[in-house]
Amino acid sequence: MVRRNQSAWTGMNFHQIMMQQAMQQANSPVYCRYCGQDIKQPGRNSTQTDSGRWYDDWELRYNAHHKCHAAHLAQQRGY
Numbered sequence: 001m002v003r004r005n006q007s008a009w010t011g012m013n014f015h016q017i018m019m020q021q022a023m024q025q026a027n028s029p030v031y032c033r034y035c036g037q038d039i040k041q042p043g044r045n046s047t048q049t050d051s052g053r054w055y056d057d058w059e060l061r062y063n064a065h066h067k068c069h070a071a072h073l074a075q076q077r078g079y
Contacts, residue, residue, distance in 0.1 A: 030060055034068035 012020070029038040037043050039055045045065040046054040059065060064072075 030055075030063060032059075032065050032068050033063045034072055035065065037065075039063070039065060 030040060031037065032039055032045065035045055037045065039046075039059050042048075042054045045067045047056065047059070047066050048054055049056050062069070
């Protein structure tokens with residue numbers, strides 16, 4: 001008899017699946033669209049917030065470091 005492939009979600013309820021998906025989303029890297037570095041990791045373009053994180057919500061929403069975005073705008077404006 002042929003064995004059917006088991007799903008990764010076999011035996012999990014809806015809440016467990018949603019928690020697993022949320023944790024994967026929270027832990028996945030977000031790359032800056034200008035320099036290509038992971039925004040969630042400390043680096044030369046990172047901005048440390050008061051809460052101790054190396055990124056803020058704006059950077060995650062727009063996929064860019066503040067410093068990279070400012071440099072891009074300055075380059076566009078010819079400064």
